[in-house]
Amino acid sequence: MLPTDATPSGSQDDQLNGWKEIATHLGKSVRAAQRWERELGLPVHRIKTVAGQVVFASRREIEAWRRTVEAPRDEAPPDAPVAVGPVRAPAWRIWWTRGAVAALVVAAAIVGAVLSGRVFTPERPVRFQLIGQDLEARAGDGRRVWTYRFPADVGPVSAEYERPQLRTVQVADLDGDERQEVVVLVQKGATSNRTTGVETIDVFSEDGRLRWSYAPEMAWTFAGRRFGGPWVVLDLLIAGAPGEGQIWVAYGHHTWWPAFVVRLDAGGRASVRFVQSGLVYGLGYWTHAGRRYVLATGVNNEYARASVAVLDAAAPPAVSPQTPGSAYWCDNCPTGTPYRYLLLPRTELSRLSKVPYNAGVAVGTSVSSVQITTREWDTRDAAAMYRLSASLEPESVDFTDGYWHVHRELEAAGRLSHTAEHCPERTAPQEVREWSGEGWRPIEVPVRLALPPGGGSR
Ligand SMILES: [Zn+2]
Numbered sequence: 351m352l353p354t355d356a357t358p359s360g361s362q363d364d365q366l367n368g369w370k371e372i373a374t375h376l377g378k379s380v381r382a383a384q385r386w387e388r389e390l391g392l393p394v395h396r397i398k399t400v401a402g403q404v405v406f407a408s409r410r411e412i413e414a415w416r417r418t419v420e421a422p423r424d425e426a427p428p429d430a431p432v433a434v435g436p437v438r439a440p441a442w443r444i445w446w447t448r449g450a451v452a453a454l455v456v457a458a459a460i461v462g463a464v465l466s467g468r469v470f471t472p473e474r475p476v477r478f479q480l481i482g483q484d485l486e487a488r489a490g491d492g493r494r495v496w497t498y499r500f501p502a503d504v505g506p507v508s509a510e511y512e513r514p515q516l517r518t519v520q521v522a523d524l525d526g527d528e529r530q531e532v533v534v535l536v537q538k539g540a541t542s543n544r545t546t547g548v549e550t551i552d553v554f555s556e557d558g559r560l561r562w563s564y565a566p567e568m569a570w571t572f573a574g575r576r577f578g579g580p581w582v583v584l585d586l587l588i589a590g591a592p593g594e595g596q597i598w599v600a601y602g603h604h605t606w607w608p609a610f611v612v613r614l615d616a617g618g619r620a621s622v623r624f625v626q627s628g629l630v631y632g633l634g635y636w637t638h639a640g641r642r643y644v645l646a647t648g649v650n651n652e653y654a655r656a657s658v659a660v661l662d663a664a665a666p667p668a669v670s671p672q673t674p675g676s677a678y679w680c681d682n683c684p685t686g687t688p689y690r691y692l693l694l695p696r697t698e699l700s701r702l703s704k705v706p707y708n709a710g711v712a713v714g715t716s717v718s719s720v721q722i723t724t725r726e727w728d729t730r731d732a733a734a735m736y737r738l739s740a741s742l743e744p745e746s747v748d749f750t751d752g753y754w755h756v757h758r759e760l761e762a763a764g765r766l767s768h769t770a771e772h773c774p775e776r777t778a779p780q781e782v783r784e785w786s787g788e789g790w791r792p793i794e795v796p797v798r799l800a801l802p803p804g805g806g807s808r
Pocket residue numbers: 698757766768769770772773774775
């Protein structure tokens with residue numbers, strides 16, 4: 351009996367845009383999907399915009415969630431041997447990007463151990479949740495195994511920042527002992543008149559002991575201007591094979607634009623890997639030809655464009671390419687260059703909005719490609735998605751149905767003089783720029799010609 355989570359995530363795109371796509375993926379109504387989010391914790395991400403929210407979800411996360419909520423119901427009847435329990439789908443395994451094979455191997459090891467008569471505690475926690483000041487660990491059948499109560503001034507991080515990809519509780523076997531560590535993001539020292547405390551990463555062992563904590567004390571100087579925080583966590587990614595687990599964290603200034611990416615090892619040792627003149631909203635992990643990469647997408651404020659930094663995990667720390675002498679030139683940052691650094695073109699809808707740029711908000715991965723999602727700030731469910739090849743070359747761009755929906759609204763309102771079918775953004779390639787080390791080189795990427803039904807061909 352192999353656990354179902356040994357199945358790879360498939361070759362489809364990972365991201366689901368809007369409630370309709372999420373509901374379709376679940377085979378449920380939009381209402382049911384929304385109820386599942388409220389009542390069962392269906393993982394749905396939101397980006398706050400001026401006019402409302404953009405909603406999206408990850409197929410991978412939904413599958414992981416589905417296994418978590420279905421596990422108790424699927425569980426063998428109460429009189430079945432209790433050792434069967436731990437064999438079933440530890441949901442956290444899914445967090446290892448491309449970890450399907452590893453999950454299979456671990457599951458096989460557990461099956462082997464059960465067959466050889468080794469005893470498993472039925473009280474091994476598989477679900478972890480931060481509720482107010484309590485970190486709760488529950489077994490697969492929902493019973494509480496332990497609770498860690500934080501001090502009174504510690505609690506969930508502020509909801510006032512836009513953090514589309516962030517999950518504040520994640521589990522992974524960082525150190526390779528076949529027991530998961532629990533990585534929890536909290537804020538410490540928040541008061542009623544100071545809503546942002548010190549955002550801190552606390553790492554617990556599976557049995558509920560606090561192993562280590564991390565909060566950065568960084569100050570970056572750009573053209574003589576010093577930025578010393580507070581730093582807000584914008585995304586937190588666990589990557590690497592079990593036993594070589596690394597926590598990658600994107601920090602942004604709570605008010606201004608500087609951002610940086612830190613790598614933490616299993617013991618909590620921190621290393622700054624990247625500094626950017628602009629916020630970083632999303633991190634992703636990718637391996638290709640034996641090399642490991644972390645992608646950091648956000649916005650570069652000097653160029654007012656969505657940005658993608660590709661960091662070779664083994665390379666020296668890097669800084670985003672900026673113009674010497676400009677306000678965005680960093681005086682005390684690392685001096686390496688990212689493996690790749692891309693600027694994505696501003697969309698037509700963005701040019702019609704009040705916000706001077708799009709921002710990269712999410713990095714999704716499938717079996718053979720990486721997808722960068724850029725957002726529109728003041729429209730609902732409208733986004734562009736850039737596809738990078740396995741070797742991380744920009745390949746194509748697609749626009750969501752919501753994008754063309756907004757386009758048609760603007761046509762109807764007389765703010766656009768062409769139709770979606772004849773939109774120059776569809777009919778001409780888009781120009782991505784890549785930093786060459788000395789300057790920017792253009793890369794033309796074709797637009798995939800899909801339009802939503804109702805207005806044209808699909
Ligand atoms: Zn157009």
